[in-house]
Amino acid sequence: MASGRVDLDGNPINPMTICMIGAGGFIGSHLCEKLLAETPHTILAVDVYNDKIKHLLEPSGGGATSSWADRIQFHRLNIKNDSRLEGLIKMADLTVNLAAICTPADYNTRPLDTIYSNFIDALPVVKYCSENGKRLIHFSTCEVYGKTIGCFLPKDSPLRQDPEYFVLKEDASPCIFGPIDKQRWSYACAKQLIERLIYAEGAENGLEFTIVRPFNWIGPRMDFIPGIDGPSEGVPRVLACFSNNLLRREPLKLVDGGESQRTFVYIKDAIEAVLLMIENPARANSHIFNVGNPNNEVTVRQLAEMMTQVYTKVSGESPIESPTIDVSSKEFYGEGYDDSDKRIPDMTIINRQLGWNPKTSLWDLLESTLTYQHRTYAEAVKKATSKPLAS
Ligand SMILES: NC(=O)c1ccc[n+]([C@@H]2O[C@H](COP(=O)([O-])OP(=O)(O)OC[C@H]3O[C@@H](n4cnc5c(N)ncnc54)[C@H](O)[C@@H]3O)[C@@H](O)[C@H]2O)c1
Numbered sequence: 001m002a003s004g005r006v007d008l009d010g011n012p013i014n015p016m017t018i019c020m021i022g023a024g025g026f027i028g029s030h031l032c033e034k035l036l037a038e039t040p041h042t043i044l045a046v047d048v049y050n051d052k053i054k055h056l057l058e059p060s061g062g063g064a065t066s067s068w069a070d071r072i073q074f075h076r077l078n079i080k081n082d083s084r085l086e087g088l089i090k091m092a093d094l095t096v097n098l099a100a101i102c103t104p105a106d107y108n109t110r111p112l113d114t115i116y117s118n119f120i121d122a123l124p125v126v127k128y129c130s131e132n133g134k135r136l137i138h139f140s141t142c143e144v145y146g147k148t149i150g151c152f153l154p155k156d157s158p159l160r161q162d163p164e165y166f167v168l169k170e171d172a173s174p175c176i177f178g179p180i181d182k183q184r185w186s187y188a189c190a191k192q193l194i195e196r197l198i199y200a201e202g203a204e205n206g207l208e209f210t211i212v213r214p215f216n217w218i219g220p221r222m223d224f225i226p227g228i229d230g231p232s233e234g235v236p237r238v239l240a241c242f243s244n245n246l247l248r249r250e251p252l253k254l255v256d257g258g259e260s261q262r263t264f265v266y267i268k269d270a271i272e273a274v275l276l277m278i279e280n281p282a283r284a285n286s287h288i289f290n291v292g293n294p295n296n297e298v299t300v301r302q303l304a305e306m307m308t309q310v311y312t313k314v315s316g317e318s319p320i321e322s323p324t325i326d327v328s329s330k331e332f333y334g335e336g337y338d339d340s341d342k343r344i345p346d347m348t349i350i351n352r353q354l355g356w357n358p359k360t361s362l363w364d365l366l367e368s369t370l371t372y373q374h375r376t377y378a379e380a381v382k383k384a385t386s387k388p389l390a391s
């Protein structure tokens with residue numbers, strides 16, 4: 001049955017069933033919302049948690065019409081050890097695998113869990129897709145590029161300004177990781193190996209696959225605020241760390257001077273790219289796609305300064321006297337941390353295959369995200385910090 005929707009080549013798109021593993025996480029929650037709101041597709045949502053998609057599962061909740069809840073089914077299971085996984089993959093036309101440990105604070109402190117989660121646990125998913133002739137969209141990471149070639153040049157080398165030495169290209173750039181005792185690279189290395197395995201399944205066994213390399217997607221529902229909806233000692237990714245500091249009126253911690261550079265893309269822009277991949281298999285299969293916003297580059301220090309300005313605007317609270325503080329990576333993350341110096345995605349392939357371009361500026365995406373953070377957490381943080389200490 002056609003849905004009235006057409007793909008980029010004008011062909012009708014038939015409704016499909018999508019097995020989405022890790023659907024209860026940050027990216028999964030936005031992808032579920034988009035699929036339910038704009039397409040006729042059905043979702044088999046697999047995760048160990050569902051807090052971030054609860055509003056979609058309740059028949060009348062979160063503004064959802066009952067037809068939304070009819071098209072999403074939540075399966076609480078851990079893909080490490082659940083025999084129901086193969087059945088769900090068989091029932092679906094397409095599997096999207098998002099499940100992973102993906103917070104840098106874990107890579108050097110829980111390297112075994114990180115490697116198991118990103119490589120070993122993903123193996124059965126690839127195998128079931130390959131054996132049952134099912135299409136797979138697998139989430140990898142921009143971290144597979146590791147460090148740029150440019151960072152090994154002398155500090156004053158003019159070649160450091162040459163894009164050939166830092167722009168990251170799917171089909172040309174090498175993957176450059178630090179030594180083994182820098183366990184930070186356990187995640188990137190596990191993701192690289194699963195990419196190679198998927199690629200080989202495509203080459204040798206005809207698996208239909210697409211690999212996504214997200215470049216710092218950020219927005220509402222990313223990670224958790226420590227002590228409010230996550231462990232008080234937990235260290236989430238930078239957006240949630242800095243949001244937590246702003247909510248608590250603490251200085252934002254700059255790791256090793258905040259000199260590393262990142263490009264941030266708004267989650268809603270990035271999800272548009274994933275929907276194009278889902279609905280245009282002929283253009284997306286056998287490709288690896290960078291998905292990021294090369295125009296939104298900042299150092300982490302600049303990000304901290306911009307988030308402080310934006311938060312002042314959306315909360316109406318004046319900034320604290322010393323808005324940032326320097327910490328060493330050893331103090332913040334522990335032994336074995338290392339960092340990617342710079343991440344600029346080359347957009348040629350995604351542009352050519354899917355015509356996708358990011359739209360939202362860093363200021364605008366921070367404004368909508370920090371408005372959400374303030375609305376969602378400010379009261380809870382105030383309550384938590386005003387509680388008298390137990391005697
Ligand atoms: N957010 C980003 O910018 C970004 C960047 C690069 C790569 N990625 C990749 O995208 C994917 C999703 O990222 P996210 O930001 O949504 O992370 P997330 O942590 O919010 O979501 C991951 C989800 O997977 C689930 N999960 C993990 N292990 C599982 C298991 N064994 N069984 C069932 N469910 C399990 C978790 O409960 C969580 O809900 C990950 O593979 C990550 O490596 C994300």
Ligand SMILES: O=C(O)[C@H]1O[C@H](OP(=O)(O)OP(=O)(O)OC[C@H]2O[C@@H](n3ccc(=O)[nH]c3=O)[C@H](O)[C@@H]2O)[C@H](O)[C@@H](O)[C@@H]1O
Nearest residue numbers: 102104141142214215216217237238241253254255260300
């Ligand atoms: O998002 C991505 O594209 C990928 O990169 C992230 O890695 P990274 O960008 O290093 O992680 P963040 O926690 O977002 O940190 C960004 C930078 O901010 C710094 N930072 C972080 C937190 C903080 O409080 N202060 C601070 O200076 C980190 O040292 C790092 O240089 C994670 O590995 C994954 O989510 C993902 O695969």
